[in-house]
Amino acid sequence: MTQATDTSKLFENQPWLDPDAEPFVKIRALTKTFGSFTAVSSVDLDIYEGELFSLLGGSGCGKTTLLRMLAGFEEPSSGTISIDGVDMANIPPYQRPVNMMFQSYALFPHMTVEQNVGYGLKQDRVEKNEIAERVAEILAIVELTPFNKRKPHQLSGGQRQRVALARSLVKKPKVLLLDEPLAALDKRLREQTQFELMNIQHQLGVTFIVVTHDQEEAMTLSTRIAVMDQGQFSQIGTPTDIYEYPQTRFVANFIGSANMFEGRVVENGDNHVIVRSSHGDLSFYIDHSFEIRENIGVSIALRPEKITLSREVPETIDEYNTVKGIVDDIGYLGNFSIYRILLENDKIIAVTHPNQSRPRDARHLAEWDDEVLLSWAPSSPILLTK
Amino acid sequence: MLCLGFAFLYIPMFLLIFYSFNASRFVPVWGGFSIKWYITLFQSEEVWNAVILSLEIAIMNATFATLLGAMAGIAMARIRRFRGRVLFSGMISAPLVMPEVITGLSLLLLFITMSELIGWPTRGITTITIAHITFSLAYVAVIVQSRLVGIDESLEEAAQDLGARPYRVLIDITVPLIAPALVAGWLLAFTLSLDDLVIASFVSGPGSNTLPMLIYSRVKLGLKPDVNALATIIILIVTIGVIIAGWILSRQEKQRLLDQQMADSEKYDFSESIR
Numbered sequence: 281m282t283q284a285t286d287t288s289k290l291f292e293n294q295p296w297l298d299p300d301a302e303p304f305v306k307i308r309a310l311t312k313t314f315g316s317f318t319a320v321s322s323v324d325l326d327i328y329e330g331e332l333f334s335l336l337g338g339s340g341c342g343k344t345t346l347l348r349m350l351a352g353f354e355e356p357s358s359g360t361i362s363i364d365g366v367d368m369a370n371i372p373p374y375q376r377p378v379n380m381m382f383q384s385y386a387l388f389p390h391m392t393v394e395q396n397v398g399y400g401l402k403q404d405r406v407e408k409n410e411i412a413e414r415v416a417e418i419l420a421i422v423e424l425t426p427f428n429k430r431k432p433h434q435l436s437g438g439q440r441q442r443v444a445l446a447r448s449l450v451k452k453p454k455v456l457l458l459d460e461p462l463a464a465l466d467k468r469l470r471e472q473t474q475f476e477l478m479n480i481q482h483q484l485g486v487t488f489i490v491v492t493h494d495q496e497e498a499m500t501l502s503t504r505i506a507v508m509d510q511g512q513f514s515q516i517g518t519p520t521d522i523y524e525y526p527q528t529r530f531v532a533n534f535i536g537s538a539n540m541f542e543g544r545v546v547e548n549g550d551n552h553v554i555v556r557s558s559h560g561d562l563s564f565y566i567d568h569s570f571e572i573r574e575n576i577g578v579s580i581a582l583r584p585e586k587i588t589l590s591r592e593v594p595e596t597i598d599e600y601n602t603v604k605g606i607v608d609d610i611g612y613l614g615n616f617s618i619y620r621i622l623l624e625n626d627k628i629i630a631v632t633h634p635n636q637s638r639p640r641d642a643r644h645l646a647e648w649d650d651e652v653l654l655s656w657a658p659s660s661p662i663l664l665t666k
Numbered sequence: 667m668l669c670l671g672f673a674f675l676y677i678p679m680f681l682l683i684f685y686s687f688n689a690s691r692f693v694p695v696w697g698g699f700s701i702k703w704y705i706t707l708f709q710s711e712e713v714w715n716a717v718i719l720s721l722e723i724a725i726m727n728a729t730f731a732t733l734l735g736a737m738a739g740i741a742m743a744r745i746r747r748f749r750g751r752v753l754f755s756g757m758i759s760a761p762l763v764m765p766e767v768i769t770g771l772s773l774l775l776l777f778i779t780m781s782e783l784i785g786w787p788t789r790g791i792t793t794i795t796i797a798h799i800t801f802s803l804a805y806v807a808v809i810v811q812s813r814l815v816g817i818d819e820s821l822e823e824a825a826q827d828l829g830a831r832p833y834r835v836l837i838d839i840t841v842p843l844i845a846p847a848l849v850a851g852w853l854l855a856f857t858l859s860l861d862d863l864v865i866a867s868f869v870s871g872p873g874s875n876t877l878p879m880l881i882y883s884r885v886k887l888g889l890k891p892d893v894n895a896l897a898t899i900i901i902l903i904v905t906i907g908v909i910i911a912g913w914i915l916s917r918q919e920k921q922r923l924l925d926q927q928m929a930d931s932e933k934y935d936f937s938e939s940i941r
């Protein structure tokens with residue numbers, strides 16, 4: 281396997297920032313209700329050609345339903361979908377320029393790997409020789425050539441997953457929909473397959489829409505991510521946007537981990553905002569401005585890796601962006617450690633610190649019950665109003 | 667209790683088979699081993715006619731009942747919403763619980779009315795076949811439906827997604843997947859038809875005696891050993907049919923489990939060998 285290319289580099293032009301760029305998949309006010317339950321609630325979405333777009337969200341938030349509407353298995357209650365400029369309203373699944381990789385793989389049990397993969401081409405009346413050629417080609421890409429005569433039940437989970445991928449890719453669809461493609465794999469195989477997916481996507485230039493509830497997977501794979509909550513998008517953006525600039529409490533908590541503080545805006549300057557936490561003696565100085573009224577209740581999210589931990593605790597500490605605490609717990613995770621720091625007001629803050637040297641020649645940065653000082657840069661606190 | 671039940675079920679059958687090899691004319695008196703009743707049986711033209719008629723009806727019934735029953739089963743399992751779905755399912759399975767006397771009587775009324783009005787059908791092989799189809803298709807529908815419920819619907823969606831029109835999905839995916847149910851359904855319909863006495867008696871016409879009807883009419887004249895021989899043959903055919911049906915249904919499942927186990931135990935070697 282060649283090393284994966286960083287997909288975000290392929291998208292330096294960022295078509296979603298260009299108001300004139302024509303989206304490839306265009307979803308407008310799409311709604312799906314089952315009886316009185318609204319699974320997808322009036323969503324708008326633009327996806328551009330060649331993107332690897334992830335739908336991320338908790339269980340039951342409507343990801344599969346959205347995908348099934350794109351594939352044509354579920355009729356929208358209202359709203360429109362167009363793909364490559366064509367309205368999909370009255371187009372049945374078998375005529376849409378999309379293929380789907382199912383959450384359950386849905387391999388045909390009575391057909392061999394070869395027949396499974398070739399089935400779509402056969403429906404298009406492709407010549408026999410060409411079918412054989414294209415099937416062999418795609419099986420080579422997913423490294424399944426030795427298994428082409430097997431039936432699905434004679435394959436392991438990971439192999440089945442690759443057959444399903446090959447089957448949905450062999451027709452070179454304009455858009456490939458993947459419903460939790462890696463959910464059934466163990467961690468090691470999953471990480472490896474993520475890179476394979478990105479490579480294949482890069483090789484074939486197909487637009488991918490991937491459903492997942494694994495946020496790490498979404499961060500690794502995607503050009504952009506839509507975070508979904510209860511049938512609506514909380515935020516759509518690049519992995520960096522979503523992680524560094526979450527717009528809602530839900531997104532900040534769902535993507536990565538964050539220490540959350542409730543507070544009140546005490547000062548709103550031209551180029552800074554000061555928020556005073558309701559958790560006692562703690563104030564945040566944020567070095568950019570917001571359109572926000574003073575004295576309004578807000579939340580502050582602070583990522584654990586953005587906090588510096590130090591054992592030198594001075595007599596008097598800075599007024600802003602620093603706080604004293606006591607080490608309550610240390611979790612050693614190999615590549616980094618998590619320190620849980622108890623503040624004076626009983627609030628616990630998580631701080632992560634990379635383990636750059638081996639513990640044998642360097643002890644922990646701090647030990648249990650040490651008094652420590654936490655501080656962070658004025659660019660780190662994330663101010664949230666929603 | 668259970669043993670007693672089984673005893674009442676199977677002892678008579680063994681007695682029947684046993685006495686069919688009795689050389690004596692009088693059923694309860696053992697006169698030594700003989701197969702002469704089987705020979706007399708096959709020399710009787712009346713018996714041959716009944717056998718052929720019964721087999722004809724059974725085969726036609728099984729074939730049509732499987733076709734129609736499969737359609738009904740697919741409709742019940744796969745079309746999620748259509749007008750009168752509940753009513754349809756109820757009506758399909760009604761023949762399963764309807765007393766045969768009622769089914770027979772009402773069909774007879776229908777056939778009489780029809781032949782008065784349009785001159786068709788004349789009572790005989792046609793009416794018996796139609797009557798048998800009406801009740802055996804219910805069994806087939808139930809078998810097919812329960813098989814389909816166990817099959818992931820996304821298989822059919824995947825085929826559509828790959829460009830297969832609905833009828834191709836039916837032929838390429840649905841039918842192969844329910845094939846065991848179709849075979850089992852066919853065999854069941856075949857034996858149901860071969861067994862039926864009540865409905866056939868209601869709707870048959872003069873001269874068209876099915877095998878069970880022949881046996882019944884003969885027994886009314888007194889127990890005779892050749893009837894035992896005939897019954898023994900029917901038991902044999904039905905037993906073979908049921909065994910084949912059961913075997914087909916269970917074999918697939920076993921094969922699948924076996925292959926699955928093999929694949930799982932091999933899995934680690936494979937992932938090593940392709941790297």
Ligand SMILES: Nc1ncnc2c1ncn2[C@@H]1O[C@H](COP(=O)(O)OP(=O)(O)OP(=O)(O)O)[C@@H](O)[C@H]1O
Pocket residue numbers: 314317319337338339340341342343344345346493
């Ligand atoms: N056919 C249906 N009838 C009724 N409710 C449905 C149907 N399909 C989905 N739902 C409901 O819609 C909601 C969204 O379902 P969906 O399958 O889209 O979730 P999801 O985001 O894919 O979840 P998961 O991560 O568990 O796969 C769920 O609450 C589900 O119960």
Ligand SMILES: [Mg+2]
Pocket residue numbers: 343344345383459
């Ligand atoms: Mg889902």
